[in-house]
Amino acid sequence: MSIPEQLEKIKNELPQHVKLIAVSKTHPVSVIMEAYNVGHKTFGENRVQELISKYDEMPKDIEWHLIGHLQTNKVKYIAPFVSLIHSVDSLKLLSVIDKEAQKCNRVIDCLLQVYIASEETKFGLSADELHELLQNPEFKQLQNVRVCGLMGMATFTDNMEQVRMEFRFLKKLFNEVKQTYFQNQPWFKELSMGMSSDYRIAIEEGSTMVRIGSNIFGHRSYT
Numbered sequence: 001m002s003i004p005e006q007l008e009k010i011k012n013e014l015p016q017h018v019k020l021i022a023v024s025k026t027h028p029v030s031v032i033m034e035a036y037n038v039g040h041k042t043f044g045e046n047r048v049q050e051l052i053s054k055y056d057e058m059p060k061d062i063e064w065h066l067i068g069h070l071q072t073n074k075v076k077y078i079a080p081f082v083s084l085i086h087s088v089d090s091l092k093l094l095s096v097i098d099k100e101a102q103k104c105n106r107v108i109d110c111l112l113q114v115y116i117a118s119e120e121t122k123f124g125l126s127a128d129e130l131h132e133l134l135q136n137p138e139f140k141q142l143q144n145v146r147v148c149g150l151m152g153m154a155t156f157t158d159n160m161e162q163v164r165m166e167f168r169f170l171k172k173l174f175n176e177v178k179q180t181y182f183q184n185q186p187w188f189k190e191l192s193m194g195m196s197s198d199y200r201i202a203i204e205e206g207s208t209m210v211r212i213g214s215n216i217f218g219h220r221s222y223t
């Protein structure tokens with residue numbers, strides 16, 4: 001199937017409240033344009049350098065999401081244009097985003113990434129660290145970031161019951177956090193979970209944003 005066909009097929013499957021982030025990492029501009037040309041305008045990248053060069057080359061009505069780990073010294077490069085940062089995993093990073101957003105006269109939307117997998121390699125906050133961050137007085141001072149929800153990545157496994165339990169855990173944590181810290185903040189509503197292999201389960205467990213790469217663009221080759 002072509003990229004427009006894959007895109008159409010996935011979009012038809014998604015409930016109305018679920019947003020599709022087309023993960024375009026490693027794919028060249030010409031390939032991403034195939035999705036853009038049929039009206040898809042929300043793309044996710046996991047590397048700052050790649051995100052910047054695609055932003056420069058591509059039409060300016062694209063919403064760019066950063067979904068991969070972000071180093072504090074790189075925030076300044078994306079602050080002028082990024083739509084949503086899914087991968088905020090420390091108060092320090094959030095403070096730097098706040099500072100850079102202020103310089104650009106913007107408020108940058110962010111998600112806090114929670115560690116839900118049983119692997120050593122994934123980034124993110126534990127549930128305890130998440131609560132600590134949200135209770136920190138320094139967090140309440142930040143004026144130029146808006147925390148819109150949580151993000152998580154399930155374990156890379158064929159055990160779909162395990163994946164489901166991890167997503168369920170994150171949804172429960174999301175509800176607690178919303179209730180405790182964001183009750184009067186209607187923008188705290190996003191739960192970014194689900195990739196090509198597990199987005200259907202993620203949606204059943206309450207996802208509002210799925211990040212899908214290979215099911216749209218085919219396999220990635222890292223060269």
Ligand SMILES: *Cc1c(COP(=O)(O)O)cnc(C)c1O
Binds near residue numbers: 213
């Ligand atoms: C690459 C990536 C995805 C998309 O993965 P696919 O399996 O290709 O759908 C989603 N989220 C993050 C954080 C990624 O790095």
